[in-house]
Amino acid sequence: MPGAIRTIQRGGSRFYISPETAEKVPGVTSVISMLPKPFLVHWAARMTAEAAVANLPAVASIAERDEAGAVDYLRHAHSRYTRLRATVGSQAHDLFERMIRGEAIGRVHPDLEPYRAAFAEFLDVVRPELVRAEDVAWSDTHGYAGSFDAILRVRLGEDGKLSEGGTPHLLMVDWKTSKSTYSDVALQMSAYSHADRIISPQGESEPMPAFDGAAVLHITPEGWAFKPVRVDEEIFRVFLTLRRVFEWDRELSKRVIGRPIAESVRRLVTGTQRRK
Template sequence: MGKVRTIQRSGSRFYVDAETAEKVPGVTSIINMLPKPFLTYWAARLTAETAVQNLAAVASIAERDEAGAIDYLKNAHTRYTKLRARVGSDAHDLFERMIRGEAIGRVHPDLEPYRAHFAEFLEAVGPQLVRAEDVAWSDQHNYAGSFDAILRLRLDDEGKPDPDGRPHLVMTDWKTSANTYPEVALQMAAYAHADWIISPDGTREPMPTFDGACVLHITPEGWEFIPVRIDAEVFEVFLTLRRVFQWDRETSKTVLGKAIASGTRKLVTGTQRRSR
């Protein structure tokens, strides 16, 4: 296994071994096979809110360019998603530098709440960093993904942080979205059940056995460190989505054969003939 790079194909991310050219789908793209009907309602509501909150501006644009006004409104959810993704990416970069022990000076005001809350987390939980931002790769099930961190935590018998507690190896994910969703369990189960950890230089090591998983949910208002199930039952759901991804991208294109019988004459009724 050599270095790993990523490519985008038809809206999905694939991880590619630079030496063998082996290509496998990313964990997030596989989880996107889950139906999300609530997104339709969310996008419609955001479009309506954008129109109401910018009524005069939208009307002004529409007077000069009706198509432009329509594009402005229909892309409201895309602009919001890109903005949130940029904030999330910057916050993830900040978290990695902080947990690696880098001294952090002033940050952009938008990031300051995230910095402050992550510093509180480090003080309260006292995690030891084992790995960060490496690739989890599964030979057995053909998928890969980049995980946020593997931490060693000292916990008491109730699972609470305790500097004198027993060490636990924990797969960890940082989330900066408004809410934490159950799909994070599928994501981290996929990472934890992969075969290999691959470093940026292409070095690979066997994936260790984990004592559990946690998600650190940070928003401008506060933070929570939440345990997450990554057991065999959860992993089997992810593998089902892996098979759905295979169906969607490959198998579905092979199931319909060429017609073995057909007809081209259309029935013409007497009424149709008389009306000509």
């Protein structure tokens, strides 16, 4: 029987290791990171400026003793914010999985309570049927893998809206706790939906089912929204392009320039210079 699936970090990217063959493939989010995001430069600069303005006395005090330390404090402002948001997001995802599986949830940390309440309302309004949660989508065909949040069955009418008497639709679903829902979630979910198979935490494998669509549940402390997401062939082709860019960036680009065919003559070192 196959063992549990493993992941490793290499060069800032996550790779999944096949429990059957030990094959290493890149994670979906690492592939999507190849998408250009020039706005992040301006965002990081704004975070640095805001940290400086909000902490002027502290930064000045640090700079008096250690200028390099003050610079480090400011230049890592965006990283501290990202880590904080990632921690909240991870804790919320853990909470959502427990709730969708029917686990009784008691009191949670005040920071998580708005997310708990919003997810509870989603379950009450949408009444989804859980099919799978937190398993790995694996593509043998294209060489990638990724952990998806949930596969749900939801009753929808012909207009695509919730309907108690509607037709059950099998949806690939992702939870998002970010400030907004971003378009690259479609790339992420199309990759999961078009994978060849599902691998359980124990390493057991079964074919990926055919989906009727996909949706993202966007939850913030202010509320929630359940939105349809395109995961068709056109979107999937964009993801596959990024998969090729990932291969170029991590592998092929390192093998395209060879040793010099010819080069300048190195400057002669005289005997006098060697004796000095």
